Amino acid sequence: MIFFTLFSYSYTKIVFVYFAFLFIFESCNPLFKRFILKSFEDVPGESDTKITRIERPIVPSVGLSVLWIGHATCLIQIGNKVFMTDPMFTNTAGIVTKRRTKPGIQIELLEKLDFILISHLHFDHLNYGSLNLLPKSATVVLPIEGMRYTPNMGFENYQELKLWENISLNDVRITAVPVKHFNGRYGFDIAWLDVDTYSGFVIEYEGKTVFFAGDTGYDSEKFKEIGKKFCIDVALIPIAPIEPHDFMKRVHTNPEEALQIFEDTQAKFMIPIHHRTFIQGLDSSITSAQEQLWQIVAERHLDDRVLILGIGEQKILIQ
Amino acid sequence: MRLRLKHHVVFAIILFSIFEFPFFRSYAQQPERLLGINSSWLLLQSIPNLTWTCYSAQTSFGFEWEITPLLYSFGMNKLNPRWHYFKVTQPERFTGSVEFNLTVQLFTSKVGKSYWGFSGQLIGHFPVIEYGEFMGLNGGIARYTNSFFSANYIVIGASTLFGFLHYNIKYNPIDKYWMHSIEFRFF
Numbered sequence: 010m011i012f013f014t015l016f017s018y019s020y021t022k023i024v025f026v027y028f029a030f031l032f033i034f035e036s037c038n039p040l041f042k043r044f045i046l047k048s049f050e051d052v053p054g055e056s057d058t059k060i061t062r063i064e065r066p067i068v069p070s071v072g073l074s075v076l077w078i079g080h081a082t083c084l085i086q087i088g089n090k091v092f093m094t095d096p097m098f099t100n101t102a103g104i105v106t107k108r109r110t111k112p113g114i115q116i117e118l119l120e121k122l123d124f125i126l127i128s129h130l131h132f133d134h135l136n137y138g139s140l141n142l143l144p145k146s147a148t149v150v151l152p153i154e155g156m157r158y159t160p161n162m163g164f165e166n167y168q169e170l171k172l173w174e175n176i177s178l179n180d181v182r183i184t185a186v187p188v189k190h191f192n193g194r195y196g197f198d199i200a201w202l203d204v205d206t207y208s209g210f211v212i213e214y215e216g217k218t219v220f221f222a223g224d225t226g227y228d229s230e231k232f233k234e235i236g237k238k239f240c241i242d243v244a245l246i247p248i249a250p251i252e253p254h255d256f257m258k259r260v261h262t263n264p265e266e267a268l269q270i271f272e273d274t275q276a277k278f279m280i281p282i283h284h285r286t287f288i289q290g291l292d293s294s295i296t297s298a299q300e301q302l303w304q305i306v307a308e309r310h311l312d313d314r315v316l317i318l319g320i321g322e323q324k325i326l327i328q
Numbered sequence: 329m330r331l332r333l334k335h336h337v338v339f340a341i342i343l344f345s346i347f348e349f350p351f352f353r354s355y356a357q358q359p360e361r362l363l364g365i366n367s368s369w370l371l372l373q374s375i376p377n378l379t380w381t382c383y384s385a386q387t388s389f390g391f392e393w394e395i396t397p398l399l400y401s402f403g404m405n406k407l408n409p410r411w412h413y414f415k416v417t418q419p420e421r422f423t424g425s426v427e428f429n430l431t432v433q434l435f436t437s438k439v440g441k442s443y444w445g446f447s448g449q450l451i452g453h454f455p456v457i458e459y460g461e462f463m464g465l466n467g468g469i470a471r472y473t474n475s476f477f478s479a480n481y482i483v484i485g486a487s488t489l490f491g492f493l494h495y496n497i498k499y500n501p502i503d504k505y506w507m508h509s510i511e512f513r514f515f
Contacts, residue, residue, distance in 0.1 A: 104462060104489075137459050156408045160423040160459040167407050195418060195490050197514060201369045 061321040066114045067091055067121065072327030073217045073242060077318040078113040080286035081134060081223060083245055084323075087214045090181055092124045093147075094210075094221045094245065094282075098139040102287060103132035109295050110286055113321025122147040124183065128223025129207035130158050130194040133287060137162075150176060150183055154206045158194055172208055182213040186235050188225035190260050211239050217327060220244040220274055224283060226259050227266040232273035243326055244276035247283030249298035250290030257290055264302035271315070278326055279315045286320075369514075377511040379433060381445075390435035390445070392509060399427035403455060421513065422460030422491035426452045426468075433474070440476025447472040451483060453491075463488050470498055472507070479503055487513075 066076055066084055076084040081095040098112045122144045127135050129152055140149070141162050148166040151159060156169050168176045170185035185208040192206050193199040212219045220241045235241075251263040262270060264281070271279040284298040292298065299317060306315045316324050376391035399412040403424025412420055421427065433445035451468035453460065466485040472478070485496030491513060498507035 137461060156405060157417045158419050159405045159408070160403055160419060160455075161405050164405070167405050169407075195492070197372060197492075198417070200372070 060111050060113060061319055062113060062115060063321065063323055064118065066118055066323065068323075068325065071325055072215075073219070074323055074325045075219075075243060075245070075280055075318070076114065076323035077280065077282065077320060079110055079320045081128065081245075081247065081283045082112070082139075083221070083280070083282060084114065084119075085212065085219055085221075087212070087217050087219070090123045090179075090214055091119075091121055092126060092212060092219075093122055093143065094126045095128055095134040095136075095223065096125060096139040096143060097133055097136050097286070098142055099136055102136065106133070106287055106289065108286060109288065110320055113319075116142050119144065123179075124181065124212075125149045125164075126183070126210045126212075126221060127151045127155060127159075128188075128209060128221065129190060130155060130192075131224070132194070133289075134224060135159070135194070148176075148178060150185075150210065152185060152206050152208045153204050154202060170208065170210075172205070180214060184211045184213075184239075185209070186211055186220070187228075187231045188222055189228040189231065190224050190226065209235070211235065211241070213239070218242050220276060222246045222270065222282075224260070225262060225270075226257075227262050227269060229269070229273060232270045236274040236276075239274075241274050241276035243278040243280060244271055244274050245280050245282050246270050248281040248302055249284035250288070250292050251298055251301070252291040252293070261290070264298055264305055267302070268305060268309075268311070268315070277314065280324070281315070281317055372514040375512055375514070376434075377431075377509055379507060379509040381435070381439065382506040382508075388435045388437050388439050390433050390439075390443075392431045392433045392511070394429050394431045394511065394513070396427050396429045399425050401425040403459065418491040418513070419459070419461070421453055422464045422487060423455055424453060424460065426450070433472075435474075439474045442475040445472060445474035449483065453487065460487070461490050464491065466494060466496055472498075477503065477505070479505060481505075481507065 068074055068086060071086055072088065074086045078084060080097045082097045083094045085092040098116060100108050125143060125147045127149065135158060137160060145163045146165055148168060149164050151167065151169045153169055153171050156167060159167065170176060172185050172187050175182055175184040188207060188209040190207040191199065192202045207223065209220065209222045209225065218239050218241050220235065220239065222245060224247055246267045247262055248264045248267045250257055250261055254263060267281060281302055285295055288295060302317060306312055318324055376393050379390050379392045381388045381390065396414060396416055399416050399421065401410055401412060401420040401424065404420055429449050429451065431447045435443050435445065439445060447470055449468060449470035451466055454465045456465055457463040464487045466483065466487060468483045470481045470483050472481060479500045481498040481500050483496050483498050485494055487494040494511040494513060496509050496511065
């Protein structure tokens with residue numbers, strides 16, 4: 010019956026619809042087409058990316074440590090509390106964007122997790138498959154409207170934060186802070202979301218302060234304000250995608266702008282994130298953002314404050 | 329085909345009921361929780377589903393506009409409201425839900441004496457892959473009415489592409505009528 014229907018009366022209409030879609034795709038912005046096609050390409054640098062996986066991601070006794078798992082996913086430990094930012098462990102983000110490097114920890118080795126921070130609703134930051142792998146005792150902290158995009162995964166607690174709102178739980182204080190990005194998850198929903206569904210977070214515990222910028226473009230005013238309100242020990246700041254910069258700068262920072270955020274927030278250390286994992290723009294290589302950052306850091310002699318971690322590398326910042 | 333006055337009246341009643349429905353009005357009074365009705369939302373709602381109806385050796389192609397007055401979501405986190413009226417995010421539907429929806433159909437050829445048809449459906453959505461975001465199954469019952477027939481249908485189907493794209497087969501076992509529909513769900 011289906012075949013009869015499809016290939017008799019409606020055949021010409023289906024052909025028409027097919028060509029209409031083809032026409033729409035062909036008339037799309039060339040930039041958009043290149044983004045789509047780039048996600049299927051092999052890119053230089055993938056095979057050069059070595060992954061170090063440590064056996065004990067949670068350190069028995071530490072003041073402050075950060076382990077970069079890849080993309081915007083970091084395992085932060087402050088004393089006896091463990092935090093994970095934007096968990097991303099799956100092979101794709103959404104359906105088509107291919108992961109280029111493996112995650113930097115074996116998830117089975119994660120003995121405990123207290124807080125999971127989700128900066129916004131995009132597939133590479135709020136990833137259902139990845140969230141489901143994590144210990145369910147954690148509290149999931151989401152930006153505004155995040156609840157309406159999060160399935161039931163059995164986590165003990167969920168908390169949605171408006172900008173500048175904070176949650177205090179077991180002496181940990183987490184504050185949602187403003188960044189510059191864009192709304193929604195599925196593209197179409199940008200149009201009807203009336204509030205900004207993205208934020209950064211500042212974590213405070215035992216006198217240590219971590220700023221997680223999530224995914225952001227550069228906005229001097231916002232970051233200076235964060236710098237004034239908090240005394241930040243380490244800032245986790247995105248550095249990619251870069252190209253095409255005129256387009257990307259509205260919602261993403263390149264290494265130069267990331268360093269400007271570092272300066273505006275007056276953090277003691279910076280760890281670059283959101284690179285070497287996906288190709289999301291038209292960057293020529295998976296390592297191009299990192300190489301640019303290395304060069305600028307060397308020129309400005311910031312090597313001791315800007316800590317460029319490898320995937321799976323852990324840095325103990327305060328013993 | 330020319331739209332007649334009665335068609336305009338039907339559309340006006342549907343739009344009026346969306347805006348004036350008491351559940352929606354109370355929901356809209358919580359501005360911080362509101363996914364706003366605006367021109368973009370209306371534009372997306374105006375994109376019709378494609379539908380084929382097969383009956384008495386005739387196949388009619390048509391367009392179908394859909395609204396969801398009521399949806400019960402059972403797959404979302406425990407803090408998200410269970411009941412939704414008209415405005416439903418994709419995850420609230422595809423992670424597991426039962427919805428009551430109403431449709432208006434406009435066929436490209438006459439079905440009986442008219443180009444128009446109406447339906448009410450009670451459909452369940454069940455997640456299969458990635459909480460239903462990549463793939464889910466649909467099942468339920470529907471009643472379709474037009475100037476030629478008024479019949480009950482069993483509905484089964486699947487959804488993909490983040491819950492935006494649904495394919496449903498509808499079968500009436502008594503009269504052996506079939507319908508196929510490709511549906512675009514934005515809310």
